[in-house]
Amino acid sequence: MxxxxxxxxxxxxxxxxxxxxxxxxxxxxxxxxxxxxxxxxxxxxxxxxxxxxxxxxxxxxxxxxxxxxxxxxxxxxxxxxxxxxxxxxxxxxxxxxxxxxxxxxxxxxxxxxxLSAATGTLGGRDTQPAGDPDALAQLHRAGRCLSAGDRRRPVVALTFDDGPHPPYTGRILDVLDRYAVPATFFCVGLHALAHPAELERIAAAGHQIANHSWSHPYLPDLSPGELLAQLARTDEAIDTVVGTAAGAAGRAGHGRRMFRPPYGSHTPDMLRRLTESGDTVVLWDVEASDWTLPGTEAITRALLDRSRPGSVILLHDGGGDRSQTAEALPGVIEGLLARGYGFARVDAMPRA
CATH class of the missing domain: 3.30.420 (Nucleotidyltransferase; domain 5)
Known part of the structure; x- marks a missing residue:
């Protein structure tokens, strides 16, 4: 061996x-x-x-x-x-x-x-608690955490994690352009550093660029200093490509950073530090586990079945083969449009 x-x-x-x-x-x-x-x-x-x-x-x-x-x-x-x-x-x-x-x-x-495609990176640690529900609920009440928007408004947010990653980010952008649908891309710093052309295209199309850490770590394994360094390095990589002003425009009001924790993981200490630094934590309420490669039809069906007004939909444009996601996206958009839904960036989602 x-x-x-x-x-x-x-x-x-x-x-x-x-x-x-x-x-x-x-x-x-x-x-x-x-x-x-x-x-x-x-x-x-x-x-x-x-x-x-x-x-x-x-x-x-x-x-x-x-x-x-x-x-x-x-x-x-x-x-x-x-x-x-x-x-x-x-x-x-x-x-x-x-x-x-x-x-x-x-x-x-x-x-x-x-590990396997089915387990993902955290296989064997899935039973560990993700965080403190009370601390998260406090952030929700303070408007500093978003898992969904206003349930009375037929608007959803398409979000894509782990990119930019050619060729999949480009294929997804092609679909979004075709339907004139805005989206939010939660970018990994290593990929933002590696693929500036894709990052520029995301920004030029008017999509939101947000922070998804530098290396997609399991956050409970990081020290507070490591967490803040991951966020700062990712901001730097994004701002180097799209400019500080454009980067700030992709964050929630007054340049506040929008951050999606990898795997949705969090701890009370992490939430406290994010609160102190003015971040908004973005989670989701609908996903199709597209990273497990369940097939194009399965992705489309799961998202159409589970979406409702205010949904924040989790998909992936990086971290592996995302061809199924790109192929499913037209059916997802057409299906939601047929049901009377509109689309918004996360920072423009109507809130209750």
């Missing part, structure tokens, strides 16, 4: 590969944020080389990296997640080093959790 670890940084990714004794089995590699396909291709080449020698390859990420596993699994790679209790502490901006991720599996293969 050979073990690879993938670390994320402020500029991209680092890959280390070890043998069963914890010794290097391939030279370390670094990749800019842009060529995610290059990371996948690198690992696939190594997998073929190891297979020719009778060895298999296991790739390890950690819970602060939710942007790679979908694509890696879709390409046929075996991917596991190492959790904080089997890793050394993080230092600086980034995950633990790639070598430490691989070593976690070398030391104890049973200590890392095997």
């Amino acid at each position: 050979r073990y690879s670890g993938i670390a994320w940084t402020g500029t991209g990714y680092e890959v280390a590969v070890l043998d069963e004794d914890g010794r290097p089995a391939a030279p370390p590699a670094r990749f800019d944020a842009g060529p995610v396909a290059a990371v996948t291709g690198h690992l696939l080449r190594l997998q073929r080389e190891f297979a020719a020698a009778g060895e298999s390859l296991l790739t390890v990420i950690d819970s602060t990296n939710g942007v790679l596993d979908g694509g890696l699994i879709g390409a046929g790679l075996a991917v596991c997640r190492a959790d904080p209790w089997v890793l050394p502490p993080r230092s600086g901006f980034g995950s633990v080093p790639a070598e430490e991720l691989a070593l976690a599996a070398v030391r104890d293969p049973a200590a890392v959790f095997r």
Whole structure:
């Protein structure tokens, strides 16, 4: 068995590969944020080389990296997640080093959790509480958290997470342009850094650009400082491309940041810090689990069946193969239009 670890940084990714004794089995590699396909291709080449020698390859990420596993699994790679209790502490901006991720599996293969398209990045941790319902309810009452708009108004918000990610973001934008429908894109900082042309197109079309963290981490595993750094770095990446004024225009009044927590995860301390910094937390009330690739018809049917006035609809334009989402979108829009619904950006949603 050979073990690879993938670390994320402020500029991209680092890959280390070890043998069963914890010794290097391939030279370390670094990749800019842009060529995610290059990371996948690198690992696939190594997998073929190891297979020719009778060895298999296991790739390890950690819970602060939710942007790679979908694509890696879709390409046929075996991917596991190492959790904080089997890793050394993080230092600086980034995950633990790639070598430490691989070593976690070398030391104890049973200590890392095997992921699949069905489990998603958080497989095995799904039963953990997402956060404090009372703290979230207080934010709702204060107008600082939005899961849905005014239930009396036939208006819904289409939202897309985890991009920008070509070619899927472009295909989704093509559909939105065709129907003149506004939407909100919750962007991951690593992808915003990597794909400025897609980000520019989102802004030029008048869609809202909002913050979805830098590396799509499971937020309860972050320190308060790490959380704030994730948000600030993502804002910087967005503002570098579309400009501070345009970035502020994509936030809720007076430049306030709109932030969607990855996986919808939150803790009381996280909510307190977001409140102090003036953020608005955006969740959702309708989804089709399109990231599990259930099929175009299943996505369309689920969204049409579950949407109602004021719904905030969760879809994805990044994090893996999103062709089903792009293919389902015309049917979703036409179906909602036929039922008398209009569409709005999240920051323009009518509120009760």
